[in-house]
Amino acid sequence: MNRLKIYIILCLLTIITFISCRKNIPEMIPPEDYPGNDFSSVFESFWTGMNHNYLFWDIDATDWDHVYKHYKPLFNQLNIKNDDDIRKAYEYFKEMTAGLVDGHYAIYFKKSPIQNSTIRPSFSRKKMEKGYHNPIPLNYFTDKLPKLYLNDYKRGISETEYGKLAAVSGELRGDILYLYFSNFLFEQLASGDPVLSVIDYFFNSLKNAKDFKGIIIDVRGNGGGNIADLNKILSSLINDPITIGYLRGKMGDGRLDYTPWTPYTIIPPSNAYINLPIVALVDLHSASSSELMAMGVSRLSNGYVVGERTWGAQGPLAENFIYNGGQFSTAFMELVYTSSLMTKSADGNIYEGVGFPPDVEAKYDENLLNSDKDMQLETAIQVIYDHK
Amino acid sequence: MRRYFLLFMIIISLSLSALGQTEKNKLYIGVAPGITINKLYSSTGYRKDTNYKNESGFSFAIPLRYEFFHWLAVQADPGLISKNYKIVHNAYLDGNTYNIYNNAFINKYLQLPVMAHLSIGGQKLRIFLNAGGFIGYQVGARLEGVNIIIAYYRYDEKYEFDSRKDNRFEYGILGGLGVKYNTKSWTLFAEGRFHYGLSDLQKDYMLHQIPRYNNTFLIQAGILFNFFKSK
Numbered sequence: 001m002n003r004l005k006i007y008i009i010l011c012l013l014t015i016i017t018f019i020s021c022r023k024n025i026p027e028m029i030p031p032e033d034y035p036g037n038d039f040s041s042v043f044e045s046f047w048t049g050m051n052h053n054y055l056f057w058d059i060d061a062t063d064w065d066h067v068y069k070h071y072k073p074l075f076n077q078l079n080i081k082n083d084d085d086i087r088k089a090y091e092y093f094k095e096m097t098a099g100l101v102d103g104h105y106a107i108y109f110k111k112s113p114i115q116n117s118t119i120r121p122s123f124s125r126k127k128m129e130k131g132y133h134n135p136i137p138l139n140y141f142t143d144k145l146p147k148l149y150l151n152d153y154k155r156g157i158s159e160t161e162y163g164k165l166a167a168v169s170g171e172l173r174g175d176i177l178y179l180y181f182s183n184f185l186f187e188q189l190a191s192g193d194p195v196l197s198v199i200d201y202f203f204n205s206l207k208n209a210k211d212f213k214g215i216i217i218d219v220r221g222n223g224g225g226n227i228a229d230l231n232k233i234l235s236s237l238i239n240d241p242i243t244i245g246y247l248r249g250k251m252g253d254g255r256l257d258y259t260p261w262t263p264y265t266i267i268p269p270s271n272a273y274i275n276l277p278i279v280a281l282v283d284l285h286s287a288s289s290s291e292l293m294a295m296g297v298s299r300l301s302n303g304y305v306v307g308e309r310t311w312g313a314q315g316p317l318a319e320n321f322i323y324n325g326g327q328f329s330t331a332f333m334e335l336v337y338t339s340s341l342m343t344k345s346a347d348g349n350i351y352e353g354v355g356f357p358p359d360v361e362a363k364y365d366e367n368l369l370n371s372d373k374d375m376q377l378e379t380a381i382q383v384i385y386d387h388k
Numbered sequence: 389m390r391r392y393f394l395l396f397m398i399i400i401s402l403s404l405s406a407l408g409q410t411e412k413n414k415l416y417i418g419v420a421p422g423i424t425i426n427k428l429y430s431s432t433g434y435r436k437d438t439n440y441k442n443e444s445g446f447s448f449a450i451p452l453r454y455e456f457f458h459w460l461a462v463q464a465d466p467g468l469i470s471k472n473y474k475i476v477h478n479a480y481l482d483g484n485t486y487n488i489y490n491n492a493f494i495n496k497y498l499q500l501p502v503m504a505h506l507s508i509g510g511q512k513l514r515i516f517l518n519a520g521g522f523i524g525y526q527v528g529a530r531l532e533g534v535n536i537i538i539a540y541y542r543y544d545e546k547y548e549f550d551s552r553k554d555n556r557f558e559y560g561i562l563g564g565l566g567v568k569y570n571t572k573s574w575t576l577f578a579e580g581r582f583h584y585g586l587s588d589l590q591k592d593y594m595l596h597q598i599p600r601y602n603n604t605f606l607i608q609a610g611i612l613f614n615f616f617k618s619k
Binding site for chain 2: 014018019021022023024025026028029030033048051052064065068247248249251252253254255256257259260262263264265321322323324341
């Protein structure tokens with residue numbers, strides 16, 4: 001029995017020894033709760049916020065651990081009361097985020113003298129790419145294009161809290177139904193709004209779709225908006241549900257903790273099937289919901305994506321607490337604007353940062369556009385005539 | 389750490405073997421089904437209304453017991469064991485509560501517990517204590533649950549391990565308390581056992597990582613047969 005006691009004591013000692021072998025759980029502080037009274041705290045709040053909230057670590061080539069080891073000592077040398085050091089910090093933030101793949105990504109600052117400066121890695125990269133061009137001006141779509149190409153049309157422009165919104169719809173060459181809208185924000189507009197009335201005009205025209213040879217939905221320069229608007233347009237073109245892609249969010253604070261891929265399926269409200277060629281006309285400034293629109297149209301047997309490769313910002317955004325990921329703020333930063341969800345196309349590819357490719361490429365040609373020849377639109381028209 | 393733990397397991401086995409040279413030794417083999425309740429030891433930090441929850445599962449082991457004395461044996465229970473847990477996240481929007489996700493991780497491990505088996509009591513009815521360690525390998529996992537990432541979505545799918553993140557090798561210590569009824573040729577037993585994981589379920593793939601460990605409570609009952617006798 002003495003031996004039994006010795007064994008029990010040995011077992012208990014061993015258990016106590018091993019129990020202490022677990023790693024400690026580090027304290028997690030919300031990024032906005034760091035004091036931000038020195039650059040060490042400013043860096044920690046941003047780096048940690050990104051560490052736990054950024055969605056794209058799975059596909060992003062940025063070595064975030066290296067960023068910590070390299071920039072932490074540099075930030076420790078900066079004085080938050082010195083304007084030159086604040087500008088230097090801005091440059092550091094710009095360097096460390098330069099390769100982030102999130103096409104929506106932006107940092108807005110609170111602190112003078114950089115409160116009006118914004119870091120947009122995706123935009124900085126795009127500007128350097130061959131073939132980059134500025135967005136086609138809004139008044140081209142509202143003034144020039146209708147005069148050049150539309151016979152009978154309706155145009156609406158609204159000044160809203162989101163800026164100027166515009167939409168145009170009409171008959172193109174008498175046999176194609178055309179719709180342009182600058183943002184996916186019309187569902188939020190009040191009844192009777194000029195932009196909303198254009199959208200209603202488009203939906204009414206769809207009821208007589210048999211009179212047309214095809215439909216062009218022009219989302220060139222469209223930076224996206226609410227996916228409810230996307231659902232409304234796409235669902236009006238189908239009679240069977242279509243899965244345009246898959247979405248996933250964070251499920252834990254690890255960089256690679258994700259929810260399962262969840263199908264993003266558009267369900268038609270009624271039998272509104274349009275048996276006509278449908279073209280989504282896109283350019284490199286078509287972003288977010290516009291890209292999801294292109295993905296959706298590409299899934300239709302009668303759908304074609306014409307134009308340029310899109311921007312590459314397909315992750316929807318929401319407040320951080322909804323999906324436990326995405327955008328956040330700190331004492332130093334007004335907002336770190338980043339996607340809350342990650343999108344995978346139905347073809348199995350992730351086009352974040354690279355853009356969704358068109359089925360038929362039509363490059364932007366500024367000289368021809370200035371000579372009243374919209375080659376991208378004319379390619380879209382030709383695609384419809386070729387496939388009717 | 390892993391190396392020290394393996395050394396510990398070997399020392400337990402060898403020291404117990406060295407003891408058993410004087411009396412008639414008995415080798416038992418049997419079956420032991422059971423149910424598990426697993427609790428993940430981790431943290432969801434400051435995330436609002438996001439919690440890890442316990443989840444039940446099953447186990448099945450083939451216990452091998454080598455008895456040196458009537459009060460001391462060494463036992464190994466190779467088998468399959470579930471170490472499941474849930475993560476649940478709700479969000480409050482416009483006065484309504486939305487269950488953004490309610491996800492169960494259904495984790496199956498092939499596990500080898502090795503332990504000292506100490507018992508007291510009468511010739512037939514005895515109370516026993518098991519103490520030792522275990523090593524395991526996660527052979528499969530499933531994700532089951534619902535989310536409203538975009539719309540209500542119910543899923544039950546195979547989890548694809550991510551070699552950058554997932555640490556499928558597990559080890560830890562265990563302690564169990566039970567009762568057994570002996571006859572000449574078989575032993576019936578029931579036991580409550582606690583597995584205390586010492587290995588993080590994730591590899592060290594990121595700075596400021598939140599560790600995750602399994603705490604698994606097992607209730608099992610079984611029967612052991614005395615097939616072999618040795619001197």
